Amino acid sequence: LFQLEPEADALMNFQHYSSQLPPFYESSLQVLQVEVLQQLTDLIRSHPSWSVTHVAVELGVRECFHHSRIISYANSTENEEGCTPLHLACRKGDGETLVELVQYCHVQMDVTDNNGETAFHYAVQGDNPQVLQLLGKNASGGLNQVNNQGLTPLHLACQMGKQEMVRVLLLCNARCNILGPSGYPIHAAMKFSHKGCAEMIISMDCNQIHSKDPRYGASPLHWAKTAEMARMLLKRGCDVNSTSSAGNTALHVAVMRNRFECVMVLLTYGANADARGEHGNTPLHLAMSKDNIEMVKALIVFGAEVDTQNDFGETPAFIASKISKLVTRKALLALLGTVGADPLIPGMPVEQGSASALQPPISPERAQPLPINLSNLELQDIRYISRARKPAFILSSLRDEKRSHDHLLCLDGGGVKGLVIIQLLIAIEKASGIATKDLFDWVAGTSTGGILALAILHSKSMAYMRGVYFRMKDEVFRGSRPYESGPLEEFLKREFGEHTKMTDIKKPKVMLTGTLSDRQPAELHLFRNYDAPECVREPRFSQNANLKPPTHPTEQLVWRAARSSGAAPTYFRPNGRFLDGGLLANNPTLDAMTEIHEYNQDLIRKGQGHKVKKLSVIVSLGTGKSPQVPVTCVDVFRPSNPWELAKTVFGAKELGKMVVDCCTDPDGRAVDRARAWCEMVGIQYFRLNPQLGTDIMLDEVSDAVLVNALWETEVYVYEHREQFQRLIQLLLEP
């Protein structure tokens, strides 16, 4: 079987073997086969401290468990690890051996090894959940026992990511509230980012999602290291803003740990970007000291205030001014400057124009560098921004009843770029202190703008919609174009209800544009939550082809209207006969004005002229302007050779893109026409559409890219603050 060089070694081995081998050949009915003998001798040689029983278990020779010598060593712990044969059987996952040991050898179930581990610990380390199950049936002593590292078998399973072991342990009533070195088992699962284990614990005991570890008072969400883990908890309803003993939220932790994706998930699930944590620091304070510009942008975009003071009276801007690395400091301060933040410590008496001469107070902990003065910022700017950014909601739903004039809100199409509209609306709501729903009498929207118009109608907050958009994009824009429309439709049904009709809510009046493409030329259709004005002029076509009339508003499902308006060709398949409204009215302003005029004319014709209110303000919000780029050549020419032909195909594609761009351009002439129209009839017209630094697609899914677009929107709001202020004044006029 094997050879050894030194005679002494051979002799020792012989003695060892002669003591260990007998039970095996004695209990065997046949002569031992060479293979088994080989394994046996190998085992004995590699584990010299093991008893025969250990060897028998490892070898899995069941016949010998009736042998007295084997039985006698059944509870032996005299080996290096201090483990019993039972431990080995558990680790090996050998259920049959386990049964033999329990039935014939009457082994003790609660023996712990040198490391304080029970058979349960060993079973968890093995691969066979059935063994764990068997163990659970026969013993309970070791189930919740901690090993020398303070880990219960459940902790161990969570650390190791063994989801099935977790399930079995929980079925055996393993306790979830035993404290390990990193908290309860749920926290261990979170710490090691084992999603399945955490899910298993929560599914078995839903309270675990809120359980705080006694050491830090941190919820599982605080322990989440990845976006996926955080999303899992949030989808299951954990409290996004729960605080640790120190007063920090999960957002604080994620910011401190520089976990950008985690931060995004938390923000999109409604984490308070402005929560004050330990030492009164907001996440923005922490992001500043981390020099993380991306994070700073994301936090500000999601509503973090730039002038909140911590317990030391420092604002985030002030923290930025203290950063030792000059380049980072300058970058951060310049960034803040674009939205009007001030690096000075607020509360100090500040004389206008002499800010640079001021000395900051000495902070208790450390010496502070001189605050840097942003010379391009003036005090009133900061005051404006501060006020604009402070939410002061006054939901006065009666306001609109008293108004003598109507206000119209128009929302462009643009897919996920609808986030820009949301950000603009949040700015307007904050500055006015009134919900969008109550600021406007008419809301028109195309595609993504249509969905937002419905969100306004259904009193969904824009901050909520911002989170929804960030969350939904990954689900909706999955795979390749055209995308499956299932997730989009599910989302719409979830938000607006599967059976909700357009006319279920009547104020404000809402219209969504859609393109009726069952005819040529295609026609605009408006999905309304009110009766369409009757038309007295001659129909466009004398002998109409047999076309189905559109659904009446009282029968029109809200989610279907949203889906129809947003059926952007090549992105989604058409919804029945409807294509995206953007083909005919990507900027719906002109058509909304036309509709309102016809509605009023209809009222007058019906003798209800007293109900007519003149439009006084139109606010048209865009989804961000792409930068203008020069085009070298848009040409379709006669190909004279294959190379030319290739260029033609390219030219045709370029041309196609250009035609689509012309067709759907929401700025340019659409705005010029609307402005001239409004000026001629004395309507105040506001077109708000931030210039973006890059061309963002309708189906962009990168958080960073979208955060940047929103950042540019914030900068735009700041730069156009006078225009916003004028708009707010007009909107608030009785």
Next chain:
Amino acid sequence: LFQLEPEADALMNFQHYSSQLPPFYESSLQVLQVEVLQQLTDLIRSHPSWSVTHVAVELGVRECFHHSRIISYANSTENEEGCTPLHLACRKGDGETLVELVQYCHVQMDVTDNNGETAFHYAVQGDNPQVLQLLGKNASGGLNQVNNQGLTPLHLACQMGKQEMVRVLLLCNARCNILGPSGYPIHAAMKFSHKGCAEMIISMDCNQIHSKDPRYGASPLHWAKTAEMARMLLKRGCDVNSTSSAGNTALHVAVMRNRFECVMVLLTYGANADARGEHGNTPLHLAMSKDNIEMVKALIVFGAEVDTQNDFGETPAFIASKISKLVTRKALLALLGTVGADPLIPGMPVEQGSASALQPPISPERAQPLPINLSNLELQDIRYISRARKPAFILSSLRDEKRSHDHLLCLDGGGVKGLVIIQLLIAIEKASGIATKDLFDWVAGTSTGGILALAILHSKSMAYMRGVYFRMKDEVFRGSRPYESGPLEEFLKREFGEHTKMTDIKKPKVMLTGTLSDRQPAELHLFRNYDAPECVREPRFSQNANLKPPTHPTEQLVWRAARSSGAAPTYFRPNGRFLDGGLLANNPTLDAMTEIHEYNQDLIRKGQGHKVKKLSVIVSLGTGKSPQVPVTCVDVFRPSNPWELAKTVFGAKELGKMVVDCCTDPDGRAVDRARAWCEMVGIQYFRLNPQLGTDIMLDEVSDAVLVNALWETEVYVYEHREQFQRLIQLLLEP
């Protein structure tokens, strides 16, 4: 050489040969070869009446012309045709033989054959113009001699279409004014439709184009049987309206002969569709009696009056009512009914409502059927149409100075369908009695509408432009798309001048739309004949890419502006950085309104508010609506197999078409928006666009299809006569 059956025949032949052969072998230096001998004997046998000289000429054996026997028969006419050997040489085109005959045989040049034909006649029938040239050098006697059919050699050449013979005859000073059976040679060339011959005569003697044949007093144009022949004469400047002795124009003749293509050429070159010819009949009278509905439509469309009386007091409508074939009669009367014509004889006392009770008077020639009453027509309709169709031009260029309000005319794009706009403008001009140029203060146009706007600016009559469009389409839309832009550019230069600038003519103010496609998104550019209003609002893009500023109006070439506005992608290549204005404003109304508003605002800003005139009337003319057709499916989906993939490609193409249609639809929302805008600011808005029965392409070249579109336009004008009347009243208001 050959064998004969009967001995008597052989004997006769022998005698004949023996008398004819000697000169040949006597004058030959060698023994005659078998081949020559064979030809010789064949000739003698097939032309038994010929002399040896005739045979020698035909054989072309020059050696024998010195033989006395040959010389003696040099002027022999003793054969069936009565032709001399010279005649034969001429017909054979054998110049060398001709020289031999003249030099050695001293033949008479002016001998005529039995048919009265000279050597010149024979030469014309041959293939060698040099022979004719030689003849012309040596003789002149027979040059202008008529044969028994009354034809000079020149007549003969023209009849036979021998262009080169014509040239040589004319170089020999053959006379063009000798009367043949069908007039002068030019008329013969026309009668037999030999374009080259007619061109040759005209190029040698340009007066021939006007020469009338003494018999009918008809010009060559009267004789033209094909469109090509007529076009050739008209391009060379013949008088399209010249009359024959009977008083008929070429149009009368072409109509009588049912030559539709000829009729179209004559009409497009300005033939008077309403000329009174023999018996006072207009071409329309004649077309009626020919039952040719196509022709009737073409004539009416080109301005023929339906109520002109001939010398017997009959109107064309009355003629139609007399047609014996019921189906045709009904069809013609129904046709006339659609444009409001009356089959009753005008001048008769007609009581309203009792028209059907009237008996028509008996015509002198034949018994007449009862006139059919078109019950759906009322007298005032007819009066309206009559008045509307009677041109009563009052060119009062001072009118616009006195007006207190401005009028705007907007012309859509649509390629050759611009004819519809022309027809609408003609109707407005006829009804108002004022040229378009003086009816409007602003004219906006896209593509074809832009070209027409410039035509209006440059005082070109719409009837002229109608002819130009019909004539140009074949030149411009030649080959395959994209078409060569050369012919279009040549045409524009010819019409507007190669160096004419936009600002050369200042009234009315004209704007043409173009799409600046050197940037993305593309922008609208207006080509103006006035200074662009200065813009005070913020530019669309903050940091503009380095883009060339547009040309200033004073530097802008008119033809280039027209070309740029009309660079319809895939039809023509782009003109530099410009694409067709139709991409952004196929119906330019909204943009014209925007422009005028900005222009007025600019005036006010510059302290010239007193110059601002309010818009009171907008007339928007379309190029005809295509019928609405149902579309089964516009879908772009995920292909799962090759067949699906094929459908996707198809879907993408369908989609592309739909996007282009949405982008360029001049009706639909463009009209709804403009109407609402106008109603809101109190501008009278007129949208005139006939519904066409078929979808007509931008590059349609069929005369019949286009005539039909214009016919539908006429019907539209009649059906909307009240609207037109109201429009005219408004336009004529001071």
